[in-house]
Amino acid sequence: MLDFDTCNEARLRRDPTYDGVFFTAVRTTGIYCRPVCPVKPPLTRNVSYFPSAAAAERAGYRPCLRCRPETAPFCPAWKGTRSTVERALKMIEEGALDHGSVEALALRLGIGSRHLSRLFLRHVGASPVQTALTLRIGRAKRLLDATDLPLTDIAFQSGFGSVRSFNAAFLRLYGRSPSQLRRPKTP
Template sequence: MLDFDTCNAARLRRDPSFDGLFFTAVRTTGIYCRPVCPVKHPLTRNVSYYPTAAAAERAGYRPCLRCRPETAPFCPAWQGTKTTVERALKMIGEGALDRGTVDALAARLGIGSRHLARLFERHLGASPVQTAQTLRIARAKRLLTDTPLPLSDIAFQAGFGSIRSFNAAFLKLYGRSPSSLRPQKPAERLRP
C-alpha cells in the first residue's frame, strides 16, 4: 500500500495513473471513492486510504455512486462481461456442465442462464453447451491418442454421460467413430 502523503497528493490531483491502486474513504460520509472521482474534495483529516475496494467495504464504507469504485481498473468488474465468460470457461473446463446444467452454472456466476448464453454468443460465438461439448471431445481425442485406455473409460473421463453420447458426438463432428481416430499399432499398419 502506498503511503498516506502519496495517496493524498494523487487524490487532490485526481491523478488517473493511480486509479485502481488505492481507494479514498471519507469518514464523514461513509463513502469510498476512486482517486479520479469528480466530487468535491473532502478535508484531508476526514479521509483514509485502502488498497482495494473490498478492504474499504470491509471497513464499513459503501461505494460512491458517481465514480463507481468497485469497477476501478484491476477489479474484475472493470474488465466487464469478458471476466464472467472467462470464469464460466474455467468452470466448464473443470466439468461444471459434465455433471450439471447451464442454469446451475449461471447461478454459480450470479447471472441468469439466458444472460450467460448471450455472453457466450457475443464473446465465443457458441453456447455454453456447445463449448462444453468441444472441450469434452478435445479431452477424449487427447486420451484416444495418448493412452491405451478402453473407449468406455475414455468416454467417462472426458466427461461424457454415456458411451452412446460419446460415439454420437464423434460421429457428428468427425463423421466416424472414436476408435477410428486411435493411432494404429505398427503391426496393424502393415496389413493391406
C-alpha cells in the same frame, strides 16, 4: 498493497492503470474513491489507501457518488454479465453439463436458461451445450494422446454420457473416429 507514494502519485495523475488496484479514502469527508475520480484531489495528508472497496468500507468509509468505486474494474459489478458467464464456464469446466442440464446450471447461477444462452452467445459466441461439448472433446483428445486408456474409459472420463455420443462427436468435428485419431505409440 502498493506503497503510499506510488498510490499517491497515481491518484494525483488520475492514472487509469491503477483503477481497481487501490482505493483512496479521505479522512475529512469519510468517503473513498477510485484513483480516476474527477473531483478535486484532496490534500495528501488527508488520504489513506486500501487494496479493495470492501477494505475501505470496513474501515468506515462510504463510496463516492461521483466515481462509484464499488464498480471499479475487476469487481463483479463492473464486469456485469461477463461475471455470470465466467462463473458458468468454471462450472461447465468442472462438469456441470456432463450429467446435468442447462436449466440446472442456470438455476445454480440464479438466472433463467434462456438468459444464460443469450449471455453465452454474446460473450462466448456459442451455446453452453456447445461449450461443454468442446471442453469434453478437448479432454478426450488429451487423454487419447497422452494415455493408453481404452476408448470406453476415455469417453466416460471426458464427460460423455455414452461411447456412441463420444464417437459421434469426434466424427462430426474431425471427420474421424477417436480410434483413428489416437497416435500410435512408438516402440
